[in-house]
Structures are given as structure tokens and as C-alpha cells.
Amino acid sequence: MTQEKQPITTNSAVPFPSTAVAAEAARDDAGIAKEDTAWTDRPEPAAGLAPITVAAPTPEPQDTAEGAPGRAPKMRADSISVFYGEKQALKDVSIQIHEDRVTAFIGPSGCGKSTFLRCFNRMNDTISGARVTGRIELDGEDINSAQMDVVHLRARVGMVFQKPNPFPKSIFENVAYGPRIHGLADKKADLEGIVEKSLKRAGLWDEVKDRLAESGTALSGGQQQRLCIARAIAVDPEVILMDEPASALDPIATAKIEELIHELRGRYAIAIVTHNMQQAARVSQRTAFFHLGELIEYGRTSDIFTNPREERTQDYITGRYG
Numbered sequence: 001m002t003q004e005k006q007p008i009t010t011n012s013a014v015p016f017p018s019t020a021v022a023a024e025a026a027r028d029d030a031g032i033a034k035e036d037t038a039w040t041d042r043p044e045p046a047a048g049l050a051p052i053t054v055a056a057p058t059p060e061p062q063d064t065a066e067g068a069p070g071r072a073p074k075m076r077a078d079s080i081s082v083f084y085g086e087k088q089a090l091k092d093v094s095i096q097i098h099e100d101r102v103t104a105f106i107g108p109s110g111c112g113k114s115t116f117l118r119c120f121n122r123m124n125d126t127i128s129g130a131r132v133t134g135r136i137e138l139d140g141e142d143i144n145s146a147q148m149d150v151v152h153l154r155a156r157v158g159m160v161f162q163k164p165n166p167f168p169k170s171i172f173e174n175v176a177y178g179p180r181i182h183g184l185a186d187k188k189a190d191l192e193g194i195v196e197k198s199l200k201r202a203g204l205w206d207e208v209k210d211r212l213a214e215s216g217t218a219l220s221g222g223q224q225q226r227l228c229i230a231r232a233i234a235v236d237p238e239v240i241l242m243d244e245p246a247s248a249l250d251p252i253a254t255a256k257i258e259e260l261i262h263e264l265r266g267r268y269a270i271a272i273v274t275h276n277m278q279q280a281a282r283v284s285q286r287t288a289f290f291h292l293g294e295l296i297e298y299g300r301t302s303d304i305f306t307n308p309r310e311e312r313t314q315d316y317i318t319g320r321y322g
């Protein structure tokens with residue numbers, strides 16, 4: 001299969017670090033090529049189908065619902081169904097997410113993306129009437145077992161929501177709260193160190209280091225969202241779930257969140273829900289497309305956007321619905 005390397009084209013006004021993305025794609029391929037042996041060719045793209053182009057990577061095996069060959073997943077969802085009362089919102093979804101990749105969940109509004117994301121740290125437990133069947137593993141361990149401490153689980157699998165939701169406390173306390181309740185820092189200096197490191201990693205330190213005592217809610221929307229990311233990072237998570245983390249933000253703040261996701265990749269497994277296909281193409285290496293509660297297709301982001309297997313995926317990425 002020959003594919004030309006094409007520049008990424010987007011309709012959005014968001015500044016776009018295309019060289020960074022190309023480098024990420026190369027890094028992704030390098031890592032995979034060493035580990036995987038099989039390679040499944042895809043058919044050539046249908047004529048005229050290239051609404052979103054991403055840097056063409058070298059061939060690698062396609063992830064399937066069963067995962068990537070030869071690699072242990074960070075998290076594995078197996079035959080997940082979710083019901084709200086009588087209504088089934090998610091139908092028998094299986095997927096694996098890996099620690100060195102960003103996985104995007106896309107699909108039209110109401111298709112079950114948020115419902116599915118919440119399964120990974122049992123946030124559906126907090127919704128009355130919600131019932132989850134199937135199995136979810138974190139490092140091979142059943143997260144729904146009686147032995148699993150759900151507070152600890154949510155520290156290991158952190159979450160960032162669509163609307164920034166800082167506590168009505170100081171910037172410092174927003175980040176220090178989690179490490180303190182999880183007993184991660186005995187001494188004041190240790191706690192200060194964690195706060196600084198987390199704010200630096202979230203790309204917010206320089207903007208707030210002289211105003212740590214001010215309220216987190218006084219920050220701009222984009223800063224608040226980075227504060228929420230710092231808060232998730234502070235408890236040393238292994239996985240970060242993001243549910244449309246930039247959809248309430250302006251284009252500049254959105255670009256900062258996207259850059260941050262690039263920087264965090266490799267350190268944490270990241271799963272991001274987005275209804276913005278350009279964003280999925282920019283930030284992720286794997287994309288899962290959902291429609292009406294079903295997982296329609298899961299694969300390399302470049303394949304999903306340039307050479308999908310399923311007609312429903314093609315219809316969605318070409319804007320036929322959604």
C-alpha cells in the first residue's frame with residue numbers, strides 16, 4: 001500500500017503543531033514496529049474520500065477489539081453494556097487502551113461516548129438507575145470486584161470533565177487536596193513539591209505560581225481546565241479520562257489543552273471523548289467510532305479518518321450525520 005505523506009488539513013482556526021504530530025506518529029510507529037509482527041492491509045481508500053488527512057505513518061498491524069498483537073493493555077473493556085433503567089445506552093462494547101497512546105472516542109451526540117468513558121473508573125456507579133454489565137480490567141484486575149477500592153481506583157484512573165469544575169478553594173488546595181487525602185505527602189514541603197510538579201506538568205505553573213492562594217474559580221476557563229488536569233495528575237494516576245475537555249473553551253485555550261495532551265502522552269494512558277473530529281485527528285493515535293450505543297470501528301486514527309472499513313464510519317467522517 002502506498003500512501004503519500006500529506007499535510008494535515010483542518011478547517012478550524014486552532015493553531016496546529018503539525019510537526020509535533022508527525023514526530024508523535026513516527027514515535028508511535030517506531031514503538032509498534034518493534035513489537036508487532038503481523039500486518040493487515042486495508043483496502044485502498046474510496047475515491048474522493050479524504051475529508052481529514054493525517055500524516056501517513058508506516059504500516060503497522062491494526063488494533064482489533066482484542067487489542068494490539070503482543071502488548072498487554074493498560075485497560076481492557078470486555079462486552080460492556082450499560083442500561084439506564086430499561087433503556088440500553090451501550091451495547092456489548094469491547095476495547096483495549098494502551099499506556100503509550102491517546103485513544104479518542106468519537107461519534108454523534110447521544111451515542112454513548114460519555115457513558116462508556118465513565119465505565120473505566122466506575123463513575124456510572126454514581127448515577128442512580130445506571131447498570132453496567134461486562135468486565136473492565138486495569139492491569140488485568142477486575143475494577144468491579146469487591147476487593148477494588150473505588151476511591152483508590154478513581155485516583156489511578158482520573159477524570160477531567162467537559163465543564164471545568166475546580167473546587168471553590170485556593171489554586172494550591174485544588175491540587176493538594178487529593179495527595180493529602182490519599183496520604184501521598186507527610187510533610188508540607190512534600191505537598192508543595194507535588195503541587196508545583198503537577199501544575200508544571202499541566203502547563204499552568206508559570207501563570208499561577210505567584211497567586212497560589214487565590215481561588216481556583218477566579219481563573220479563566222482554559223486555566224481552570226488545566227487546574228483540573230493538574231488536580232488529576234497530583235494523585236499520580238495511570239490513566240486519565242477526558243470527556244470533551246476543550247468543548248467549553250475558546251480556540252486558544254483549546255490549542256493549549258491539545259498541546260498538553262501531546263506532552264502527557266507516554267506518561268499516562270489517555271482516553272478522550274470528543275465530538276470534534278479534527279481534534280481526534282490531532283491528538284489521538286487510536287480512534288473508536290460509536291453509533292447508537294455500538295462500537296462500529298476501532299483502529300489507528302489515520303486509518304479511521306482516511307480509510308475506514310465501515311460505511312457508517314465513512315458517513316460520519318464525511319459529515320453525513322452527527
Ligand SMILES: Nc1ncnc2c1ncn2[C@@H]1O[C@H](COP(=O)(O)OP(=O)(O)O)[C@@H](O)[C@H]1O
Binds near residue numbers: 084
Ligand atoms: N443519567 C442518565 N440517565 C438516563 N439516560 C442517560 C443518562 N446519561 C445518558 N443517558 C442516555 O444514554 C445515551 C448515551 O448518552 P451519552 O453517553 O451521554 O452520549 P454521548 O456522550 O455520546 O453524547 C443517550 O441516549 C442519553 O440520553
Ligand SMILES: [Mg+2]
Binds near residue numbers: 113114115273
Ligand atoms: Mg458526552
